Amino acid sequence: MDGYLLDTNAASVLWDKRHREHTTIRGFLQMFANGPTWISVVVLGEIEYGLKIVPKWMKTVKTKSGVKWRGFRKYSM
Numbered sequence: 001m002d003g004y005l006l007d008t009n010a011a012s013v014l015w016d017k018r019h020r021e022h023t024t025i026r027g028f029l030q031m032f033a034n035g036p037t038w039i040s041v042v043v044l045g046e047i048e049y050g051l052k053i054v055p056k057w058m059k060t061v062k063t064k065s066g067v068k069w070r071g072f073r074k075y076s077m
Contacts, residue, residue, distance in 0.1 A: 003036035004029070008046045011039050 006014070013019045014026060029037060 003038060004032065005038045005040060006043065008043045011043050011047065012050075 010025055013021045014029070016022060
């Protein structure tokens with residue numbers, strides 16, 4: 001079975017729409033949308049660790065409707 005295993009850098013860029021390489025990586029993966037794409041448990045652990053140590057002011061943003069999560073978004077491919 002062919003597919004792609006994303007490392008932490010690629011996964012982070014893919015989730016961060018503001019990153020300058022976001023469109024490049026997303027476009028690359030969309031070209032191969034028929035094949036599976038994976039992230040390892042190591043990547044999940046590194047992302048979880050990063051989210052735990054980021055300062056609180058970077059995690060949330062105040063809006064008119066209250067406080068909401070800032071940063072990662074769910075994208076469908």
